[in-house]
Amino acid sequence: MSAPVAAERRWTAMIGPWSLTVALLAGAWVLNTVALPDGSSEASFVTRTTIGESATTRNLELTVTGVRAARTLTDPQGWSAGGEKTQGTWLVIDLDAAALQSQYAASLGFAELTIGDRTFGATERGETFYRQRLVTGVPRSGSLAFELPADALKGTATLRLSIPADVRYDGIIELPIALGDIPVEESIVLSETGWTRG
Amino acid sequence: MTIPTPPQHREPAPRAAVERAGWWRTNRLPLLALLVLVPVVGIGVGWNEWHYAYGYGARKVNAVVAADKGTIELNGATWGPVRSGEIPDASDIDIPEGTRLLAAVIPVEPDAAAIACAAPVLVQQSTGREWTPMRSEIGIPFNDEEPSTCISDLADEDDPNSAMPYSMVVAFVVPDDVEGPFWVEVDPVGDDRFVRFSIDP
Numbered sequence: 001m002s003a004p005v006a007a008e009r010r011w012t013a014m015i016g017p018w019s020l021t022v023a024l025l026a027g028a029w030v031l032n033t034v035a036l037p038d039g040s041s042e043a044s045f046v047t048r049t050t051i052g053e054s055a056t057t058r059n060l061e062l063t064v065t066g067v068r069a070a071r072t073l074t075d076p077q078g079w080s081a082g083g084e085k086t087q088g089t090w091l092v093i094d095l096d097a098a099a100l101q102s103q104y105a106a107s108l109g110f111a112e113l114t115i116g117d118r119t120f121g122a123t124e125r126g127e128t129f130y131r132q133r134l135v136t137g138v139p140r141s142g143s144l145a146f147e148l149p150a151d152a153l154k155g156t157a158t159l160r161l162s163i164p165a166d167v168r169y170d171g172i173i174e175l176p177i178a179l180g181d182i183p184v185e186e187s188i189v190l191s192e193t194g195w196t197r198g
Numbered sequence: 199m200t201i202p203t204p205p206q207h208r209e210p211a212p213r214a215a216v217e218r219a220g221w222w223r224t225n226r227l228p229l230l231a232l233l234v235l236v237p238v239v240g241i242g243v244g245w246n247e248w249h250y251a252y253g254y255g256a257r258k259v260n261a262v263v264a265a266d267k268g269t270i271e272l273n274g275a276t277w278g279p280v281r282s283g284e285i286p287d288a289s290d291i292d293i294p295e296g297t298r299l300l301a302a303v304i305p306v307e308p309d310a311a312a313i314a315c316a317a318p319v320l321v322q323q324s325t326g327r328e329w330t331p332m333r334s335e336i337g338i339p340f341n342d343e344e345p346s347t348c349i350s351d352l353a354d355e356d357d358p359n360s361a362m363p364y365s366m367v368v369a370f371v372v373p374d375d376v377e378g379p380f381w382v383e384v385d386p387v388g389d390d391r392f393v394r395f396s397i398d399p
Contacts, residue, residue, distance in 0.1 A: 102328040104319065136329050137373040138297050195294035 042168040049175045057171030059106060060134070060163050062097035067177055069153060070188040073145055075126035089153055091146040092188060095129065096196045098139040106134040110162040110172065113146045115179065116155065120146045129193050142193035153179040258385060261394040273389035276307040280382055282397040285369065292337040293371050299336065300399050301369045302382045308361035312350030314387040320370040321381040331368035
């Protein structure tokens with residue numbers, strides 16, 4: 001008679017540890033599921049907008065006023081790039097931008113275009129709005145240009161803009177751009193960087 | 199030899215009461231330590247964070263404010279008195295509609311050696327919004343006679359202690375609806391304070 005009783009006692013004694021194990025495993029699984037990916041603590045604060053809609057983040061206010069594409073690019077000073085030799089495409093973003101709080105170190109220092117899993121930085125060639133000074137409360141206008149492979153104008157791209165070159169912990173403005181809808185012109189001239197008129 | 203009378207046991211106090219009074223008494227040292235350590239930790243952590251942000255002179259917090267039309271002695275130079283005003287609409291200056299151009303002239307008289315400084319900043323006193331000087335952006339070419347930051351012209355080239363007096367001339371493009379008074383701030387290199395003038399052009 002004593003053997004089954006002892007076995008039963010052993011079995012009941014194991015309920016505690018096993019249920020604790022299950023509870024801990026389940027808790028670990030839940031934690032692992034709800035935890036944000038690595039690097040989330042330094043992720044940017046994203047403000048989403050669309051073409052023609054004004055958006056603000058921290059010290060930056062901007063409106064993308066137009067998107068154009070061309071085989072050849074010319075800046076107001078006469079510098080030119082592209083054409084038949086390069087086989088590439090230029091995507092040009094026209095925008096108005098101003099600083100909100102401080103003009104100190106305020107320039108458009110971050111401009112990236114993501115198409116699928118490829119990310120392109122705004123060109124530093126020619127005279128563009130890239131890294132140009134912003135003025136507190138007074139918008140200035142200009143163009144950013146991205147040099148893309150010839151086959152890149154497909155699907156939807158994401159444009160991300162901000163003031164600091166390092167956007168970790170900082171605000172960025174993000175907007176989608178439907179690349180397929182943009183007619184590719186033979187040649188376009190960049191807007192001159194200057195005060196926003198009209 | 200007699201057997202000593204055994205000590206008389208007093209009736210013990212109710213156990214709960216002893217525990218209540220006794221706990222505070224037994225732990226009075228840790229409690230005192232807590233009373234000291236909690237504020238010390240708070241102040242220590244706060245100071246450390248503050249020092250990290252402001253302690254290395256990158257963002258100065260100690261302003262030396264000039265009296266109205268007054269001067270300031272700071273960091274081996276005399277600053278001011280500042281003159282300021284709104285530049286009336288000039289056709290050769292490129293500023294957009296809805297803005298005004300505020301200019302400030304800040305005389306600098308070094309005592310001996312030249313002093314370096316960052317370009318002056320215009321700050322709206324009510325909001326803290328900041329403007330930095332504009333020049334090429336408004337179509338005014340660079341001019342030796344109107345430096346927008348500290349310069350080091352020497353009266354005698356061989357004597358570094360013969361810095362000449364000069365005036366910084368700066369202009370700010372400010373929206374029409376931004377109202378004064380403003381601060382004009384100059385931050386000299388080598389001092390943990392900065393110069394501040396109040397203007398209301």
